[in-house]
Amino acid sequence: MSISMRLVPRHQTSTGRQLAVLLFSLLAGFVAVGVVFAVKGVNPLFALWKILAGSFGSFYGISETITKAIPLILIGSGLTLAFRAKFWNIGAESQLLMGAICATWIGLNLGTRLPGWMVIPLMFLVGFLGGAVWGALPALFKVRFGVNEVISTLMLNYVAAEFLNLLIVGPWKGATQQGFPYTDDLPAAATLAVIPGTRIHYLTLLIALACAVILFVLVHSTTFGYELRVVGENPEAARYAGIDFFRTTVILMVISGGVAGLAGVGETAGIHHHLTYPGVISAGYGFTGIIVAWLAKLNPLASIVSALFFAGILVGGDAIQISLGLPAATVHVFNGVLLFFLIMGDTFVNKRLVVIRGRRS
Amino acid sequence: MRTVEGAVLHFAVRSREVRRFAARPRGVRSGRLLATIMNRRGIATSTVVRYSQNIMPKIDLLEMIDISKSFHTIRANQRVNLRIGSGEILGLLGENGAGKTTLMNILYGLIAPDSGEIRINGQPVGIQSPRDAIGLGIGMVHQHFMLIENHTVAENIALGLSDAPFLSPSRHVARRLSEFGERFGLKINPQERIWQLSAGEQQRVEIVKALVKGADLLILDEPTSVLTPQETEQLFVILRRMSAEGHSVIFISHKLEEILSICHRVMVLRKGEVAGKAETKDVDKRELARMMVGREIIFRIERPALKRGELVLEVRELVVPGDRQQVAVRGVGFQVFGNEIFGIAGVSGNGQRELVEAITGLRRASEGEVLLGGQDITNATARVVASRGISHVPEERIRFGIVPNLFVYENAVLKQHRQRLFSRVLFLNFGSIRKYASAIIERFNVSVPTIDTPVKNLSGGNIQKLILGREISGQPVLLVAAHPTYGLDVGATEYIRRQLLEKRGEGLAVLLVSEDLEEIFELCDRIAVMYEGRFMGIVSTAQATMENIGLMMAGSMPEIAGGGADPIPADAGRGLE
Numbered sequence: 001m002s003i004s005m006r007l008v009p010r011h012q013t014s015t016g017r018q019l020a021v022l023l024f025s026l027l028a029g030f031v032a033v034g035v036v037f038a039v040k041g042v043n044p045l046f047a048l049w050k051i052l053a054g055s056f057g058s059f060y061g062i063s064e065t066i067t068k069a070i071p072l073i074l075i076g077s078g079l080t081l082a083f084r085a086k087f088w089n090i091g092a093e094s095q096l097l098m099g100a101i102c103a104t105w106i107g108l109n110l111g112t113r114l115p116g117w118m119v120i121p122l123m124f125l126v127g128f129l130g131g132a133v134w135g136a137l138p139a140l141f142k143v144r145f146g147v148n149e150v151i152s153t154l155m156l157n158y159v160a161a162e163f164l165n166l167l168i169v170g171p172w173k174g175a176t177q178q179g180f181p182y183t184d185d186l187p188a189a190a191t192l193a194v195i196p197g198t199r200i201h202y203l204t205l206l207i208a209l210a211c212a213v214i215l216f217v218l219v220h221s222t223t224f225g226y227e228l229r230v231v232g233e234n235p236e237a238a239r240y241a242g243i244d245f246f247r248t249t250v251i252l253m254v255i256s257g258g259v260a261g262l263a264g265v266g267e268t269a270g271i272h273h274h275l276t277y278p279g280v281i282s283a284g285y286g287f288t289g290i291i292v293a294w295l296a297k298l299n300p301l302a303s304i305v306s307a308l309f310f311a312g313i314l315v316g317g318d319a320i321q322i323s324l325g326l327p328a329a330t331v332h333v334f335n336g337v338l339l340f341f342l343i344m345g346d347t348f349v350n351k352r353l354v355v356i357r358g359r360r361s
Numbered sequence: 362m363r364t365v366e367g368a369v370l371h372f373a374v375r376s377r378e379v380r381r382f383a384a385r386p387r388g389v390r391s392g393r394l395l396a397t398i399m400n401r402r403g404i405a406t407s408t409v410v411r412y413s414q415n416i417m418p419k420i421d422l423l424e425m426i427d428i429s430k431s432f433h434t435i436r437a438n439q440r441v442n443l444r445i446g447s448g449e450i451l452g453l454l455g456e457n458g459a460g461k462t463t464l465m466n467i468l469y470g471l472i473a474p475d476s477g478e479i480r481i482n483g484q485p486v487g488i489q490s491p492r493d494a495i496g497l498g499i500g501m502v503h504q505h506f507m508l509i510e511n512h513t514v515a516e517n518i519a520l521g522l523s524d525a526p527f528l529s530p531s532r533h534v535a536r537r538l539s540e541f542g543e544r545f546g547l548k549i550n551p552q553e554r555i556w557q558l559s560a561g562e563q564q565r566v567e568i569v570k571a572l573v574k575g576a577d578l579l580i581l582d583e584p585t586s587v588l589t590p591q592e593t594e595q596l597f598v599i600l601r602r603m604s605a606e607g608h609s610v611i612f613i614s615h616k617l618e619e620i621l622s623i624c625h626r627v628m629v630l631r632k633g634e635v636a637g638k639a640e641t642k643d644v645d646k647r648e649l650a651r652m653m654v655g656r657e658i659i660f661r662i663e664r665p666a667l668k669r670g671e672l673v674l675e676v677r678e679l680v681v682p683g684d685r686q687q688v689a690v691r692g693v694g695f696q697v698f699g700n701e702i703f704g705i706a707g708v709s710g711n712g713q714r715e716l717v718e719a720i721t722g723l724r725r726a727s728e729g730e731v732l733l734g735g736q737d738i739t740n741a742t743a744r745v746v747a748s749r750g751i752s753h754v755p756e757e758r759i760r761f762g763i764v765p766n767l768f769v770y771e772n773a774v775l776k777q778h779r780q781r782l783f784s785r786v787l788f789l790n791f792g793s794i795r796k797y798a799s800a801i802i803e804r805f806n807v808s809v810p811t812i813d814t815p816v817k818n819l820s821g822g823n824i825q826k827l828i829l830g831r832e833i834s835g836q837p838v839l840l841v842a843a844h845p846t847y848g849l850d851v852g853a854t855e856y857i858r859r860q861l862l863e864k865r866g867e868g869l870a871v872l873l874v875s876e877d878l879e880e881i882f883e884l885c886d887r888i889a890v891m892y893e894g895r896f897m898g899i900v901s902t903a904q905a906t907m908e909n910i911g912l913m914m915a916g917s918m919p920e921i922a923g924g925g926a927d928p929i930p931a932d933a934g935r936g937l938e
Contacts, residue, residue, distance in 0.1 A: 221788050221789060221791070222787045222788050222789060223778060223779060223784045223787060223788070223789055224787070226771065226778055226789055227778075229764070229767065229771075230764050230767070230775065233764045233765070233766045233767060234760075234763070234764045234765065236760050236761050237760075237761055237762065237763060237764050237775065239723060239743070239761075240723065240743065240753070240755055240761045240762065240775075240776075241743070241775045241776040241778075242722070242742060242743035242744030242745075242746075242747055242776060243744075244744075
């Protein structure tokens with residue numbers, strides 16, 4: 001007697017099943033993370049409770065969660081677009097940084113010269129362009145020279161981060177920062193207003209929500225969105241249908257990179273008010289955004305919810321660092337494990353497990 | 362030769378100890394002694410033992426009895442019986458889709474049959490995976506090689522060899538390779554990387570790979586389709602040597618000359634059934650062609666005589682490169698008129714796909730012209746070609762023709778989605794798209810619960826009806842249909858064919874590429890036969906016979922006067938009427 005298991009394709013899948021698989025994956029992920037907590041000598045349930053309490057349990061927690069959700073919504077919804085077309089953009093981190101760099105240049109150089117009402121819109125525009133160019137580069141490399149986009153987007157992260165490092169210790173190092181590797185602070189006209197008592201830069205929040213809606217409409221209702229889905233689902237059929245692969249890929253990466261650039265503008269103009277180390281400007285939002293998009297099932301609107309969820313984990317993770325003395329890497333472990341389970345769960349949306357008992361002849 | 366000694370000799374022919382060992386009387390040949398000798402020669406004992414075990418179940422007679430296999434509604438194999446003895450080369454002949462590959466995949470354990478059994482030397486055996494098949498001494502060389510391009514020959518062979526040593530397995534393999542090289546004339550340099558080898562050499566690697574794994578019976582799936590004539594000759598030399606050594610070979614092909622020159626016996630499959638068996642010395646090409654394509658055709662559909670319309674498509678001396686730097690279409694010319702179905706018959710892989718792709722804008726032609734209604738559309742993009750009124754029912758419908766995960770209504774406008782009717786400025790007009798999709802569903806009898814069903818849930822026949830409906834609803838001037846009924850059940854096939862004839866009646870010009878001669882004869886006004894990138898001839902259906910077309914498909918010119926076919930290599934553009 002032997003027992004073997006086999007995955008059998010499922011012909012029909014319902015939304016309910018997708019949701020069930022999603023919840024089960026999250027649950028399994030939590031259990032696995034719980035093992036990590038237990039190994040560290042912390043009661044997993046207590047840790048989870050602390051995370052929840054830290055992120056959603058207080059006014060401060062909620063406001064911080066929303067603050068961190070802003071870049072995640074932008075990046076997450078932008079990535080849903082790229083992932084729909086099976087373009088694996090791992091470079092949202094650097095697209096964010098390029099957006100931040102470009103916007104800061106505008107803020108520092110034109111912030112006091114231009115009429116006040118123009119500065120912020122111009123920063124968002126130029127920030128979008130910065131992210132867009134940085135996103136379009138790997139798209140061009142891919143369609144022109146066949147360079148794998150995972151490699152190029154990932155490597156461009158380092159290029160952008162080192163470029164930023166160069167700027168803050170070199171030419172852009174601020175005269176007023178007492179030797180710290182910061183740029184000068186942005187002039188008042190180039191900073192974003194926040195909701196009093198919080199760090200929520202509400203203009204970026206509104207832009208982020210609008211982006212999620214616009215991208216949803218773009219994917220589901222426009223000719224471009226249709227072509228993008230066809231390219232992602234079946235490139236051969238796209239070729240047969242005369243869809244321009246080059247154009248589609250470049251445009252989608254302009255958009256995906258551009259919205260990541262907007263997130264960079266929000267982080268600098270809304271929170272830091274100057275450029276500093278890449279790891280400070282973005283707390284790994286470009287990578288967390290990948291999980292956001294995945295948990296949202298590549299639906300730009302749903303990425304609002306999943307962004308809030310992961311922002312909560314980020315904030316709660318900070319809380320347990322302090323209250324339980326767990327290392328800062330805990331949050332990364334948490335996110336990584338959840339992504340694993342989410343991706344593994346996808347298998348069971350389209351397949352079912354069959355257990356075969358019996359003897360092999 | 363197939364004893365333990367024989368196995369030893371495989372590895373160390375020049376070894377004196379081994380020869381001495383082999384010469385000892387039977388009782389003295391203990392395993393321990395064998396091990397000692399092997400150790401001295403630096404050959405892993407397990408190798409020899411393993412190898413001799415592989416050889417032990419020597420296949421003197423392999424039988425497949427009453428094998429049946431259906432995929433959904435299609436009967437791929439129906440009560441097929443096959444037997445092959447030691448040292449025999451058996452030809453398996455049939456058109457694509459006749460069930461040859463299915464039968465061999467069953468034998469190799471890749472597919473489980475619905476019923477029937479396989480016996481080796483009279484004993485029933487259960488083959489549930491290629492691993493089982495290999496263990497029983499059955500090896501298979503697939504049409505598309507399963508080699509790792511960046512690895513060396515020796516590394517490729519060592520891969521998946523269960524008895525290869527853990528450290529430097531490829532050196533171990535290299536030694537064996539030279540043995541096989543001498544025995545069968547299979548000369549390959551084990552250090553060469555796969556991508557550096559020609560197709561013929563890669564095939565030799567595949568053959569050696571099977572032999573090293575202990576294959577006694579070798580299945581070759583269309584081995585000559587990738588070879589040059591010289592390489593084919595070399596392959597035949599190898600196969601003859603193998604046969605002389607007692608290996609059995611099943612040789613799949615649809616080229617009659619090859620079957621006749623290399624095989625001892627031939628078995629012909631047609632539509633999943635055995636259409637005939639013969640000793641090759643007793644049959645000629647003509648007879649085989651007849652068995653392969655079927656003798657008589659029942660014309661189920663009336664094809665009314667129509668006066669040919671205006672010239673729609675003209676192709677002049679078209680040369681199209683293939684995927685592997687070869688020239689796939691070598692100067693083809695023809696005209697297609699309104700109210701006409703022009704058929705291109707031929708075994709697939711003779712340039713039909715590249716020709717169709719060049720006409721529909723999916724592949725660039727290197728020479729020649731394509732004219733639509735007198736206007737030059739050579740190398741226009743797919744979108745331009747479609748907008749000029751050429752629609753296309755692609756081969757491999759699921760791979761090219763639809764997007765499986767998108768809904769029926771979304772697939773109903775693939776290609777037309779940018780037309781004014783379906784999109785305004787930026788947005789798709791879902792109202793009109795849905796209306797259009799519903800109309801296609803209704804008009805073409807696509808059986809589907811709602812238009813909000815993902816297309817992947819449709820059957821092959823319904824997918825094809827949807828594609829055909831989409832392609833002919835847009836008032837095209839030319840329809841290019843590639844293998845439109847391939848793999849469909851009888852009902853769907855007949856429906857599609859009727860639709861094509863109906864459209865012909867409405868003035869449409871149709872270019873039909875098909876391997877199914879029955880379909881070609883039933884539908885076409887004129888037939889061209891494509892072979893190795895050229896047209897063997899263009900004949901009007903009234904004058905053509907199945908047999909002649911079958912011979913032309915196999916690359917032979919029928920030498921008949923007034924029988925219909927005329928060779929037209931030079932004046933290709935002006936089809937014969």
